[in-house]
Amino acid sequence: MTRDTAVLSVEGVDKTFTLHLQGSQVLPVLRGVTFAVPRGTCVVLGGESGAGKSTIMKMVFGSYLADSGRILLDAAGRVVDLATAAPREVLAARRDAMGYVSQFLSAVPRVAAIDVVAEPLVERGSARDAARERAGELLERLSIPERLWQLPPATFSGGEQQRVNIARGFAAERPLMLLDEPTASLDARNRAVVVDMIRERLRAGTGMLAICHDAEVRDAIADTVVDVGAFAPARERVAA
Amino acid sequence: MTSATPLLSVTDAGHRYGDRFGCRGVSFDLWPGEVLAVVGESGSGKSTLLGMLSQRLTIDEGSARYAGSDGEARDLSALSERDVRRLWRTEWGFVHQNAADGLRMHVSAGGNVGEPLMANGWRHYGRIRERAADWLERVEIPADRMDDTPATFSGGMRQRVQIARNLVFGPRLVFMDEPTSGLDVSVQARLLDLIRSLVADLGLAVVVVTHDLAVARLISHRTVVMKDGRVIEQGLTDRVLDDPQAAYTQLLVSSILKG
Numbered sequence: 001m002t003r004d005t006a007v008l009s010v011e012g013v014d015k016t017f018t019l020h021l022q023g024s025q026v027l028p029v030l031r032g033v034t035f036a037v038p039r040g041t042c043v044v045l046g047g048e049s050g051a052g053k054s055t056i057m058k059m060v061f062g063s064y065l066a067d068s069g070r071i072l073l074d075a076a077g078r079v080v081d082l083a084t085a086a087p088r089e090v091l092a093a094r095r096d097a098m099g100y101v102s103q104f105l106s107a108v109p110r111v112a113a114i115d116v117v118a119e120p121l122v123e124r125g126s127a128r129d130a131a132r133e134r135a136g137e138l139l140e141r142l143s144i145p146e147r148l149w150q151l152p153p154a155t156f157s158g159g160e161q162q163r164v165n166i167a168r169g170f171a172a173e174r175p176l177m178l179l180d181e182p183t184a185s186l187d188a189r190n191r192a193v194v195v196d197m198i199r200e201r202l203r204a205g206t207g208m209l210a211i212c213h214d215a216e217v218r219d220a221i222a223d224t225v226v227d228v229g230a231f232a233p234a235r236e237r238v239a240a
Numbered sequence: 241m242t243s244a245t246p247l248l249s250v251t252d253a254g255h256r257y258g259d260r261f262g263c264r265g266v267s268f269d270l271w272p273g274e275v276l277a278v279v280g281e282s283g284s285g286k287s288t289l290l291g292m293l294s295q296r297l298t299i300d301e302g303s304a305r306y307a308g309s310d311g312e313a314r315d316l317s318a319l320s321e322r323d324v325r326r327l328w329r330t331e332w333g334f335v336h337q338n339a340a341d342g343l344r345m346h347v348s349a350g351g352n353v354g355e356p357l358m359a360n361g362w363r364h365y366g367r368i369r370e371r372a373a374d375w376l377e378r379v380e381i382p383a384d385r386m387d388d389t390p391a392t393f394s395g396g397m398r399q400r401v402q403i404a405r406n407l408v409f410g411p412r413l414v415f416m417d418e419p420t421s422g423l424d425v426s427v428q429a430r431l432l433d434l435i436r437s438l439v440a441d442l443g444l445a446v447v448v449v450t451h452d453l454a455v456a457r458l459i460s461h462r463t464v465v466m467k468d469g470r471v472i473e474q475g476l477t478d479r480v481l482d483d484p485q486a487a488y489t490q491l492l493v494s495s496i497l498k499g
Contacts (some may be wrong), residue, residue: 021490109430110429
């Protein structure tokens with residue numbers, strides 16, 4: 001797969017954590033991470049727990065610093081290197097080009113569920129009413145009862161919060177989606193709905209990078225599995 | 241909200257108290273719609289930085305350029321006192337930690353919010369009152385408290401009145417000095433949420449000084465970490481807080497009490 005068709009190209013990315021509070025202990029976790037996410041495909045990061053799957057996801061999203069290499073996001077013909085982009089460019093990329101569905105809803109106190117979901121659309125310039133309507137459709141599809149829509153999700157159950165989070169991640173159509181255990185606390189029925197939603201987006205050309213331990217969901221969505229263990233620093237590979 | 245030039249562009253700026261620098265070597269750009277948090281402990285220089293940017297303290301080295309509503313970028317140090325007064329009246333707001341420093345405590349809430357409009361040439365009493373009432377509603381002050389003075393309000397209400405007073409005239413840049421400290425936790429959450437949504441709706445640029453990393457995480461896009469008058473680390477707020485590079489930032493982040 002050439003870079004022309006890839007939404008995301010990760011090339012030679014290293015990550016080392018330096019723990020200054022633990023005697024400046026240096027922990028190399030990833031070396032030479034290289035893979036691509038072509039348009040319309042889902043790449044799942046595989047490997048043992050602790051291999052660095054979430055670290056890769058966070059470097060792509062920009063909440064972790066990449067020590068070296070390139071993380072190229074190609075959105076509407078404009079390529080940004082997220083490994084070196086200025087904060088303002090990363091923020092613009094998050095708004096316009098990449099959605100992130102994490103396992104947990106980040107706390108937004110006092111904001112109604114429907115507005116939590118509509119926010120990414122409003123940020124991109126949609127009228128609030130239209131954004132709410134779209135948000136309502138998504139919440140309905142994910143079986144969040146309408147009586148909850150006007151309440152802040154902080155008080156919802158774990159599964160409900162995760163579904164609000166998924167609805168938010170799917171509200172805006174962006175060329176790249178990052179999915180971090182999108183179905184972890186869902187029942188079988190909602191899991192199937194989310195798998196359908198993911199497949200629809202893939203057909204529409206969205207590229208997806210996912211972490212997914214549920215084998216059934218993984219088989220249903222993955223086009224490629226990248227073994228993150230292959231990027232372990234040499235010393236640790238020997239030790240393991 | 242996009243624009244080609246930053247609203248505020250700070251380059252290597254410093255302020256000296258006698259032979260000692262209160263803060264030094266500060267550089268950043270601030271764009272419309274962005275919230276920049278300046279975090280650090282007492283004595284870190286964060287308040288000196290705020291004083292310098294808001295022209296209460298001199299910029300003794302480096303520069304800070306502000307792009308005014310006329311589109312022209314000017315060096316803050318080169319502004320006359322009259323220019324600075326005009327900015328405070330028409331383009332800048334300042335939310336103090338202690339509401340009593342930013343409000344007239346014995347003038348009604350409505351009067352406090354209407355006053356900046358009068359300073360901007362509004363003369364029609366009915367319209368001033370109407371606009372003040374709108375803003376008090378936006379900051380969730382009950383309509384029947386409009387004629388009461390802030391002296392009779394709770395801490396959280398006072399802060400909300402102060403915010404209304406600072407936003408009513410449509411500023412472009414707002415400075416906030418520990419806007420939520422000293423308030424109860426639930427009152428803080430409400431106020432932060434209000435600030436967050438107002439900033440987003442109005443496309444304001446904000447510099448907020450806080451010792452509280454949770455405040456930075458909740459409302460800011462970017463964070464500057466200061467210690468001993470120097471910038472230790474700066475960048476996207478979630479990157480600074482989730483993957484801090486400097487020893488001092490790691491210490492600050494690890495000291496947060498998890499609720």
